[in-house]
Amino acid sequence: MDSWLNNWPWWTQLALVALLLIFSAFFSIAETSMMAANRHRIRHLAHRGNKGAKNTLELVGKTEQLLSVILICNNVVNTIVPVLLTGIALHAFGNSGSVLSISTGVAAILIIIFCEITPKVIGATYPERIAMGASWIIKPLIVILKPAMWLINVFVTGLLKILRVDTAANKNSQMSPEELRSVVLESTHFIPNKHRSILVNLFNLETIQVDDVMTPRARMEVLDFSKPIEDVIHQLETCYHNKLPVCGEDTDKVIGILAVRKALSLLGDQNLEHHHFKELLSEPYFIPSGTPVLQQLQFFQENQERVGLVVDEYGVLQGLVTIEDILEELIGEFTTSLPDLSAKTKWLPDGTYLADGTASLRDLNRLLGLNLPTDGPKTLNGLLIETLEDIPDNNVSVKLDKVVMEIIQVDEQIIKTIRIYKPNV
Structure with a gap:
C-alpha cells in the first residue's frame, strides 16, 4: 500500500478517497430512493412512456438483485476508504498507534455523515426523482456484477434455508381495503378534498345497507x-x-x-x-x-x-x-326534486337545531357534523326510544356521544320533535 501511494501526490490520494466517498453516497441514496419510491406513481409514469420510470419499475420488481448490487458496491467502497485513509495518514505522519486510531475515527465519521445519513435523508425526500435517475446506472451494474451476485446469492439462499426463512411469504401480499383507505386519507397534497371524499365514501359503501x-x-x-x-x-x-x-x-x-x-x-x-x-x-x-x-x-x-x-x-x-x-x-347532495332540505338543515344562531323524530341519523350526521350511532335504529326517534327503553314524556333530555338532545313533543307512540344542542368541539 505504501509503495503504491508513494507514487501519487497527496492531493491525488485525497481526491481518490473523495471520489470513493461520492460513489458510496450514490449507492446509499440509490438504495433509499428505490425503496421509498411510490410504486403507483412510478407505474403511472412508466405507462406514460417515461424511460427512467420503466427502468425503476423493472428494478424494484427484482428486489433481491437490486439490493445485492447496491450492497456489494457500497460495502466494497466503504471497506476501501478506511484502508486508503489509514495508508495516507501513516505515510504522512509516521507509523504510530495514535495516527492509526485517529485515521480510523476520521474514516468512520466521513462514512457515517457523507455516505449514510445525509444521502439517505436526501433519497427519502426526493425518492421518485432520484430513483429514476439512478436506475440508468444501477441497471448496467446488475448485468456487470451478475456472476458475483450469483455466487453470493448461492451462499445467502443456503443460509436462509438453514434458518428456515421463507422469502416468498410476502411476495403476493396485497394492500387491504383499510390500508388503501388510509392511503387516500393521507393523500391531502395530491387529491382534491372533494375527490378524496368520494373515494372514502366508496370504501364506506361496502358497509352500508x-x-x-x-x-x-x-x-x-x-x-x-x-x-x-x-x-x-x-x-x-x-x-x-x-x-x-x-x-x-x-x-x-x-x-x-x-x-x-x-x-x-x-x-x-x-x-x-x-x-x-x-x-x-x-x-x-x-x-x-x-x-x-x-x-x-x-x-x-x-x-x-x-x-x-x-x-x-x-x-x-x-x-x-x-x-x-x-x-x-x-x-353528496347533488340534485333533488324536493325543496332544498340540506339548506334548512343547519344550526340556529343559538347553537340549537329542531329535528323531526323521523329524521335519518345518517342525514343528521352528514348535514350537522354529528357522530350519532347508525349501527342500530335508522331514525332519531328510534335511537332515543332504544336508548331510553321507553316512550318518554316531554322535556326529557338525553346525552349521546357528547350531543345533548331535548325531547320537545311526543305524539302517542312517536317522538315528534327534538331540540339538538351543538356539541362543544
Missing part, C-alpha cells in the same frame, strides 16, 4: 287509488317526485309504480278515472332488507331500474330507495 339510505315507510309519498279521483289528480299536480308508489284498498300493499310525467299528460281529459292511471303502472321492484348498497347499485344497473321498494323477511314494506339515494351517499 339499503336500510341506511332508504326513505322509511312513514315518510314515503304514496298515491292512494282508494281516494276520489279529484284527490288523486291534486296529489299528482302538487307532488315533487318523478315516480310514485301506488296502493289500492290495502294501503300496505303497493300495486305498481306510476311515472308522474306520463300521468300528467292525461290531465287534460275531463273524464279521467282511476283505471286510466292504472294502465300506466309498471311492476314494482322489490329489494330484500339488508342488501348491501354497493350490490344494489349493481342490481339497479343490471335490471335497468331506478326505484326499489325495501321489504323485510315477511314481505312487509319498509321503505323506498332510489339510485339517487345511493349516488348521494357517494358524492
